[in-house]
Amino acid sequence: MDYYIGLAQIIGIHTLLGLSAYAVLLTGQVSLAQAGFFAIGAYVGGMLTVLAGWHVLSGMIVAGLVAGVVATLVGFPALRVKGLMLVVATTAFGEAVRLFFFNFNYRIRRGDVLIGPSGGEGFRQIRFFQENGWSTIEMALFIWAIVILVLATLWWLDRSRAGTVWRAVGEDELAAQSAGVSITAVKVSAMGLGGVIAGLGGALYAHNTTHIEHAQFGVVLATFAIAYPILGGLTSVLGTLAAVVFIQGFLVEGLRFLGDWRNLLFGALIVLAMNLRPNGLLDASAVAALRRGLSFRRKGAAHARA
Amino acid sequence: MLELKGLSKHFGGVKAVDGVDLRVRKGEIVGLIGPNGSGKSTTVNLVCGVYPATAGRIMFEGADITRLAPHKRVRGGLARTFQNIRLFQRLTVWENLWVARNTAGQGEPRRLFGNWVGGQRAARASVEELLEFAGLHSKRDMVTGALAFGEQRRLEFARALAAEPRLLLLDEPAAGMNLEEIGDLRHRIVDLRRRGLAVLLIEHVMELVMGVSDRIAVLNFGRKIAEGSPAEIQAHPDVQAAYLGDAEV
Numbered sequence: 375m376d377y378y379i380g381l382a383q384i385i386g387i388h389t390l391l392g393l394s395a396y397a398v399l400l401t402g403q404v405s406l407a408q409a410g411f412f413a414i415g416a417y418v419g420g421m422l423t424v425l426a427g428w429h430v431l432s433g434m435i436v437a438g439l440v441a442g443v444v445a446t447l448v449g450f451p452a453l454r455v456k457g458l459m460l461v462v463a464t465t466a467f468g469e470a471v472r473l474f475f476f477n478f479n480y481r482i483r484r485g486d487v488l489i490g491p492s493g494g495e496g497f498r499q500i501r502f503f504q505e506n507g508w509s510t511i512e513m514a515l516f517i518w519a520i521v522i523l524v525l526a527t528l529w530w531l532d533r534s535r536a537g538t539v540w541r542a543v544g545e546d547e548l549a550a551q552s553a554g555v556s557i558t559a560v561k562v563s564a565m566g567l568g569g570v571i572a573g574l575g576g577a578l579y580a581h582n583t584t585h586i587e588h589a590q591f592g593v594v595l596a597t598f599a600i601a602y603p604i605l606g607g608l609t610s611v612l613g614t615l616a617a618v619v620f621i622q623g624f625l626v627e628g629l630r631f632l633g634d635w636r637n638l639l640f641g642a643l644i645v646l647a648m649n650l651r652p653n654g655l656l657d658a659s660a661v662a663a664l665r666r667g668l669s670f671r672r673k674g675a676a677h678a679r680a
Numbered sequence: 681m682l683e684l685k686g687l688s689k690h691f692g693g694v695k696a697v698d699g700v701d702l703r704v705r706k707g708e709i710v711g712l713i714g715p716n717g718s719g720k721s722t723t724v725n726l727v728c729g730v731y732p733a734t735a736g737r738i739m740f741e742g743a744d745i746t747r748l749a750p751h752k753r754v755r756g757g758l759a760r761t762f763q764n765i766r767l768f769q770r771l772t773v774w775e776n777l778w779v780a781r782n783t784a785g786q787g788e789p790r791r792l793f794g795n796w797v798g799g800q801r802a803a804r805a806s807v808e809e810l811l812e813f814a815g816l817h818s819k820r821d822m823v824t825g826a827l828a829f830g831e832q833r834r835l836e837f838a839r840a841l842a843a844e845p846r847l848l849l850l851d852e853p854a855a856g857m858n859l860e861e862i863g864d865l866r867h868r869i870v871d872l873r874r875r876g877l878a879v880l881l882i883e884h885v886m887e888l889v890m891g892v893s894d895r896i897a898v899l900n901f902g903r904k905i906a907e908g909s910p911a912e913i914q915a916h917p918d919v920q921a922a923y924l925g926d927a928e929v
Contacts, residue, residue, distance in 0.1 A: 545771065
């Protein structure tokens, strides 16, 4: 049972990571900096609870805000580059963040032990949940409460005026600009929101694993972050959730019995999934079908739409 | 209301637009013609702010907008269409208009998330009108990429109007249209003048430009070589030389 609760926690945290990339991707920016924002959230959140003795909730909120501010600052220079150049630039930023934490040493003496981030050795003993006697199920519920909050916020944003404007920028910047949209405002705020979400996820991750180190926040994590929304399809936030469940639940955990063959199959299955559903697991027609199904149950008049 | 003073754009050594003076008055349709590569589209892109001007000034309603950000020019009342249609292909017809309508009339960059209640009802109503205008009411929820070519042209035209411009820049709106569609376009352009809008029309289809324009300016190699009424332009020797080639060479 604990195994499945643990899996639910991982899926929740990775969903936040994927959603942070989703928000940015909506405006047409392919960012590999999300793992960097995630790392900032993890370290800031961990330091606030461990060193400053904060509650995890307030520590997580501040971690999200710090990551959001950094992401906003990254958003401005990111405006100047597009496509592959943006991928390169954001990868470089993510690596810079990782190397910063590789060299980041800030330990204080508590009793007869040193606590805090310790460069390459990482940051151990982020034990807010354990020290306060949270059960694994309470931790999972806490994580999923945040995930659902973020999912709902993005769902609402997607369907609001701002969401339409964001997608318009993602489609064609010149046309959006000619429709009176400020590209700067849209892209930078998307980057900032993505940073906040990644920061929240990072803070939860730090408290969930209790031990973080620079190597966890490398290019691989950044690739996962961007793979979730792309594999899920950009039609709906639920696509990202579906992709995380598919990758973390099915590919990473479900195929564990295959041993070393798993890694081989992992890549092959992602390629297969992209071939079978080139527009993502939940593409426009799947979302439309879902919605028809829902309205059929509500009104019993789905045929009226068709 | 629009005034270009010595407007120039140089790409390296190429003088795409070279010291062009041009005026468009309120409620006036001005045609801008010239052979391919004469600088017409570059002029539009300069007026919209896609490129920064190398030299010269752009005045709109008395204000110098030469250095103004492109989206602020749109909000200030200056909208355009594109030579090659640029719609948001994966958004619906309704959403295409909705994006443009929502930024209309905003003097400054505010309200990315604002304007929730009162403004939205008015905006929705005006999107309905635009759908009616473009004849796309029945296709409002269709993805734009699935529309026929002529419908896409009409939608782009309506999207430009959604920004509530006082001056509309039309960059070859008749390109790829059949005669019937050109006739329809002509009515729409004349209707804009009736509503008090000014239009700067760039076009290769001479029947259209000659038929609707109050005044026509001719560009060649980035310079304005003639300006006058359609009749004057048709009789102008320099214009004939630019289009047909110089008989004596």
